[in-house]
Amino acid sequence: MTDRRKLMTATLLGVAIALIKGPFQWPITDYLIIVEAPILGLSFLLLGRGGATYTGLVNGLLQSAVKVNFFPLDLVFGVSYGVLVDLFGTLLRARTGETTSIKRMTLALGLASTIAGLSIAYAVIALNINLGPVTSSLTASQLVNLVYIPIIIWGVLSGTLGGFIAAKVWDKNLKARFRPVQSPVS
Numbered sequence: 293m294t295d296r297r298k299l300m301t302a303t304l305l306g307v308a309i310a311l312i313k314g315p316f317q318w319p320i321t322d323y324l325i326i327v328e329a330p331i332l333g334l335s336f337l338l339l340g341r342g343g344a345t346y347t348g349l350v351n352g353l354l355q356s357a358v359k360v361n362f363f364p365l366d367l368v369f370g371v372s373y374g375v376l377v378d379l380f381g382t383l384l385r386a387r388t389g390e391t392t393s394i395k396r397m398t399l400a401l402g403l404a405s406t407i408a409g410l411s412i413a414y415a416v417i418a419l420n421i422n423l424g425p426v427t428s429s430l431t432a433s434q435l436v437n438l439v440y441i442p443i444i445i446w447g448v449l450s451g452t453l454g455g456f457i458a459a460k461v462w463d464k465n466l467k468a469r470f471r472p473v474q475s476p477v478s
Contacts, residue, residue: 405451
């Protein structure tokens with residue numbers, strides 16, 4: 293019963309990311325990582341390894357359905373970001389048993405956001421993806437200086453803040469709700 297509840301919650305978290313980011317186009321969606329990062333962090337804390345990946349998959353599938361012209365990028369980057377959150381959360385042991393380390397969770401999401409942001413910026417530049425009127429009028433060096441560097445800096449700050457928020461929300465509000473149900477002693 294508890295596993296079904298956790299999976300349903302992680303699914304709803306993926307839907308929440310898609311609902312928040314879906315109506316917007318680039319570059320606004322990249323600034324909404326401030327919402328996505330703590331949600332992926334909570335998914336990792338909720339389900340453990342694979343939780344953020346699952347939530348990223350749900351988000352990527354839904355955004356791909358809404359923004360068909362960016363398929364498969366939204367799907368690949370949504371899942372990749374989730375994988376990075378799971379990877380760093382697991383490697384840094386952000387959650388061990390009942391204990392959540394705020395510092396490790398903050399570092400895990402900061403690293404995941406940094407790598408995801410750099411990877412996305414590199415892919416867009418390397419693949420010469422036209423993201424609309426903003427990118428078509430700028431040279432490659434102008435794009436990097438005026439667009440990608442601020443987005444990457446914002447991503448690192450948002451990821452770090454998101455890890456802190458996820459750990460705090462988990463410890464203060466959600467951990468008790470998702471503890472395994474204890475059977476009464478006879």
